[in-house]
Amino acid sequence: MEKIVYKVCIITHTHLSRNPRVLKEALALIEAGYEVYLLNSVYSKVLVAADLALLNGFPIYIEHISDLSKNDFRSFFDRALKKVGNLLIKYFKWETCYALGYAPQRYISISKKIKADLYICHQELPLYVGANLVKSGLNVAFDIEDWHAEDLLREAVLLRPIKLLRHLEAFALENGRYSTTTSEALAKQLSIRYHVQQPNVIYNSFQVDQQILQIEKQIKLPIKLVWYSLNIGKGRGLEEFIEILNRLNVNVELHLIGEIEPLYKREIQKLIDRGFDVFFYPPVPTTQMEKTLSKFDVGLAIELHQPKNREFTITNKFFQYVQSGLPIIATNTVGQQEVFKLFNPGILIDFNKPDEAALAKWLNNPHAIKNAKANSHKMANAYDWKTQKINLLNLVKYALS
Structure with a gap:
């Protein structure tokens, strides 16, 4: 038949x-x-x-x-x-x-x-x-x-x-x-x-690539924070996060991947008043994303609470970081808390009441970042x-x- x-x-x-x-x-x-x-x-x-x-x-x-x-x-x-x-x-x-x-x-x-x-x-x-x-x-x-x-x-x-x-x-x-x-x-x-x-x-x-998860990478200063999207623009939490970084005593770099208008690029650069470096990269092809992200130290899943879609959804970005082997700094939207609290692959922050001391302590603690990275690996496999x-x-x- x-x-x-x-x-x-x-x-x-x-x-x-x-x-x-x-x-x-x-x-x-x-x-x-x-x-x-x-x-x-x-x-x-x-x-x-x-x-x-x-x-x-x-x-x-x-x-x-x-x-x-x-x-x-x-x-x-x-x-x-x-x-x-x-x-x-x-x-x-x-x-x-x-x-x-x-x-x-x-x-x-x-x-x-x-x-x-x-x-x-x-x-x-x-x-x-x-x-x-x-x-x-x-x-x-x-x-x-x-x-x-x-x-x-x-x-x-x-x-x-x-x-x-x-x-x-x-x-x-x-x-x-x-x-x-x-x-x-x-x-x-x-x-x-x-x-x-x-x-x-x-x-x-995404489908887990065990070779990427098994890459051994020491956390060295400055800590390389990465954020990506097709377009780098307003309303995505970047301005709010940079304002927090300006007030922290941490040795970091900020790496942004995506298309960006020259005017907004200048706005981002003007926001930085603490002296940390920001680097801009063009969009990365889908097939190269995990390999590219794995070169950084911490992924930024920073979403605003408005509009409502951002509050309740979980974007590709969140899982892409995890499945590239990165620990995460994530804002406490309802959607992201849903999976974050099960594995604790990093640290949650609240843009409305940022606990800057806790974030600085976490970023200045290589052992805490290493533990979060191990949790991130478990999470990647769970959501393969x-x-x-x-x-x-x-x-x-x-x-x-």
Whole structure:
């Protein structure tokens, strides 16, 4: 009897090289024997090349629904509709799907033509696409990888379709074949807000490389603190952390990885008044991230308590540090406390009431940092992507049953 090969279609609106969660999902599905399709939008030919390199030859069918790297009529039309969607919110408070992303109707049309056995929708625009697919009787799951309706600071909310996002999140959580999110804390908040069953949790972890964890590295002064993101900018906790460092009697360096505007770079440099050095690096390719981070001493998982998404989620960054073998300085958001307190891989700080004496004592104690590093290794193994992958594949199996 011939084995049935199920077709799974992943819908996203960004590049794989900019969303490791989607990449890990796609590779897990293809390795498990599913036929995998992926729909996304293109913003850069360079990023398309990076996406293909990350797939490493795996037979995943990718279709670019909107290609904004081209200067043709279709990309012009997609941009125009998106701009109209933004202007309708700004001047008339009229929220439409065109404010969520590019080419929503084309996403829906092409999704239906694929005739997948299961669709998995990520991010804002795919919430809208998935809701339409559900209403058409198709089998759809949703990954609420961020609390999109609560992911902006107050000044930016006025230009976003917040009511539409809330409606779509509620619909996804109630009507998806299954739904997932990034932490138990966020799952609980989504359940309370939308009066639905808690979504399942798939942590943003990575596959452990034991060779990296086993690297023996002595803590030498100055202690090298590292923070990374695609973009280095305001509202990420850097200013608050630098102000704390300015008041500490510790011998440290601050290393920042990511794209940064020259104006903000100067602002960061002006904030430093204690004389420690800050170093800036361009973004690091996904495949080199763990090796790069392992060269530093301590990872900075410094998140603000606002917006609410930052309070309750656990980002890729947190697990990337741990699985690069680093101890962590982490702010005490509810999401990060959820996993931090189980293993104690470093020290928690509170931006509202920073215990500067405790932080200075920890940074000046190589033995404490070494113990935290050992705890970090235990945590890395506990949250190995191999374990999270099993949870994901069980959900997909359930959805196809």
